[in-house]
Amino acid sequence: MKYSQLFIPTSKEVPKDAAIKSHILMIRAGMIKKLTSGIYSLLPLGCRVIKKVECIIREEMDRTGCNEFLLPVIIPGELWKMSDRWYSMGPELYRLKDRNMQDLVLAPTHEEVFTFILKDHLKSYRDLPLSVYHIGYKFRDEIRPRYGVMRGKTFIMKDAYSFHREADPGSLDKTYNDMAIAYRRIFKRCGLKTIPVSADSGSMGGSLSEEFMVPSNIGEEEIIQCGSCGYVANRAKAESKNEKIAYRDTGELSLVETPDIKTIEDLTHFLKTSSEYMIKSLLYKTSDGKFVLALIRGDLEVNETKLKNYLDVPELEPADRGEAFEKLGIPLGFAGPVGVDKISVVADNSVKEIKGGVTGANKKDRHYVNVKSGRDFKPDEYIDIRLVSEGDLCPACGSALNMFKGIELGHIFKLGDKYTRSFSVTYLDEDGSSKVPIMGCYGIGVERTAAAVIEQNNDEKGIIWPITVSPFHVHIIPIKYDGNVREVSDLILKQLDSAGVEVLFDDRGERPGVKFMDADLIGIPFRVTVGEKGLKDGKVELFNRKTGDRELMKVKDAAGQLKKRIAEEIKIYEDMADEK
RNA sequence: CGGGCUAUAGCGCAGUUUGGUAGCGCGCACGGUUCGGGACCGUGAGGUCGUGAGUUCAAAUCUCACUAGCCCGACCA
CATH class of the missing domain: 3.90.960.10 (YbaK/aminoacyl-tRNA synthetase-associated domain)
Known part of the structure; x- marks a missing residue:
């Protein structure tokens, strides 16, 4: 796409109300714009990144056999009264009325809607198990939104739910494990290093809940980790071994x-x-x-x-x-x-x-x-x-424990029959008896994931996108979009376009310095510079945003080389996802 | 909800103490010189000074009330 046609309002200035790198960079790179506290619009660049993340999530969900829906975000209050959350949730829940004074809710999650939809159709044990998901906006009137899209009042979430026979917890275990694997693959493909934290602090007999955390000093959760045996737990639940202390008995009270x-x-x-x-x-x-x-x-x-x-x-x-x-x-x-x-x-x-x-x-x-x-x-x-504090002894192996802060990107847990029971979902089992299905629940914060990618991949000049979630694969900079330079860069663009490579083509009349600075800020992994200097020898320059490496390529080889590099780069992330 | 701070041009800020013509940098428009790492010179457009009351001959500036935002905390599937 041509830069001149795109809306990418980059900025030199550091926005005053942004406190963390990802927030600053998302604003400076023209990805997001604040509407009001905790509510952000995604501008074209941000939108492209979110779609990339969604696409990875979608592929991995589909692999597990999960069905994608697209559900409304405005929901009858009646459903929330059925689940009791109308009463239990408090002011975090956005409530409104329509012209008939009907109570409505802006969905903060979708357990109710999915359960309500499936109620009429899960009639036989043959219908189970069933997994469903949806990617869409959620609404929560947070007390204190902060860090840009890290914690907003509206945000895009992927939420999945699975339904299983009551008498078959092994089926729930299997889906839960499939999700645990899918989540690991999703985050690796996004170029993120996440730490799965068992919320039941890793005790034997299977986890009930797993949170996917990225370490970050702005994280809102504290995590305890053992460097030698791999014990990981939320600080709120973490345990430690008591030190042996030789007390001296000094007599009577x-x-x-x-x-x-x-x-x-x-x-x-x-x-x-x-x-x-x-x-x-x-x-x-x-x-x-x-x-x-x-x-x-x-x-x-x-x-x-x-x-x-x-x-x-x-x-x-x-x-x-x-x-x-x-x-x-x-x-x-x-x-x-x-x-x-x-x-x-x-x-x-x-x-x-x-x-x-x-x-x-x-x-x-x-x-x-x-x-x-x-x-x-x-x-x-x-x-x-x-x-538990830093330096305490690991409950499993006795080594010293580390502590760090983390951001929760995803959470998977077994939900039981809370919703199926309150919605009276029943199916007929093999023996003709009426049963209530059990559920699992699996969420990922999509914008938060994108923000975490930036948080983990940046330098003083800007973002360094992993190619899998980058808004474009290649950034072409014609030094001066005219004459021979124009012809050559147009040619490379055409070749890449027809090969399905996503190109950001900087056809603006800006000075080279401006284009380079914007390119560093936006952070697309491969950059091709086309200028008179190189064309004298029939060459263009390839710049790698991550490594900083520069090399010269012949004009006629450029498109082919790029396709190869992009494929190699994508493969790195695919291979990481395939690793156990 | 408690504590701290802020609100002046699209963005970042000065001006408020001591009331008297609305300023700077970036950005934007036009002209010129430039052009492989955020160019330079010149000209110009753009502001109900968060909102509402009050004091005063006169309020961005003083008083009161309100609103919004940010930071720290409490809270949070």
Whole structure:
């Protein structure tokens, strides 16, 4: 295509409201334009990239035997009431009314619609399993959209769902595994290095859920990874092995005066001990108004998600200072488990071995020393509520764990019968009994994937597209689009066009420097420069955006060479996808 | 929802303290010289100064209210 006919508003200026590379580059390369907070339009270049990503997703979904649909995004509220999400979802769900005051929803996902459509047709066990998907806009009224298309209020998502016989979980396992493979292939073909993270922290017996993360310092999830055995888990669920600490038993429990000394750090100085001897006691209040005292070794942090799951409460927050003292008589800063019997006390496994420990005495300016776990206090239970940190020991192999932040590009999980049950989807099984199918659910954020590609592939000059998702394969720059240069570049364009190669042809009257800078910014993998200088010897220059290599090609060989290079380059990504 | 900040030309910003003719750079248009890595000279177009009230002879500037956006946090299949 001719550059002069395309709308590619590139910019030298760094947009002021963009904080990350992919966002800055997408705006500077003229791929996207913001309409309002969290809502972006895809301009022609962005649109081409999204279509490339969609195409890869489509090919891989189709390989698994998944059926593509195209569903409406405006959905009767009735369906959402059936699934209960009309009530459970809160303000994130866009709700509206039509002229008949009918409730409608802008779809944030499509479980309801697919389940509703298939309800009438999944009548026999012979109809199962069935996999369906759709690529389209989703709407979520996010509290805080950010990072451009990374987290928007509208975004394109591929969402797939599979339906299986209730009595055949192996069928769900198979589709789930097919999807797990398809996802790995999709991201590799996009040139992305993703890390699949099991959300059930990799315990035996098969994963219930897998998130596909790309490491990034702007990521919103923290991931724990073991470099030696490959253990990977979300920090919220990650486990670690407790270090063996040789505690010295120092005798009987006794009360000491600790005037105005509340923090672990101050205490270790004051008592001349170390933080492993501290029994950190944190008072939490649950959403049903109960208090819980959580204990953990002084040098560790409590994982509130784990605690919340153990207590099986929807919400948990640190107790309010005044309320804690008023209702329980506990001065925060001096809280401890000794003598506590009115509220439940939950201890992390790290507390179990402590002897000669230090803990608050529930009296102002007093701490207990020589505290022995199990002797001086007995928690309701010792469980794992430890927040894993960098350097902690791998639960599988004992090596030191690493921590990094990641962006979630995709998520696959087993959904059970939540939707099929609420929509009363039933089929007749072999024995004539009526059954409810079970489902799997598989999503990918399409624009987020494209943004992640940029995040991983750029330099100070601009984007460096992997050829598989590049808006074009080749960028031709006639130095001055006139005379001999014009003839030769037109010829190469014609040859490439007829070979099906996607070419961006810079026929603008701009100076060469401008064209080169725009080309670097846009980042198409192969660039051909046609200028008088080379044509004297009958040659044009091939520039590789990724490697920076330049070479001269004879004019008559140029198109053929390019076709070969493009095929080779694409094959690299295909081969990566084929690797196990 | 809490904390911080911002709103002036298409973009990036100055001007606000101390009220008095609306500025700069980039971009854009025209003319000329240039032309293998964001050229130069000249001329020019383009702004209800976020919105609404108020104070004043006079408001981008002072006062009040509102709105929108950004950053940090809380939240998030």
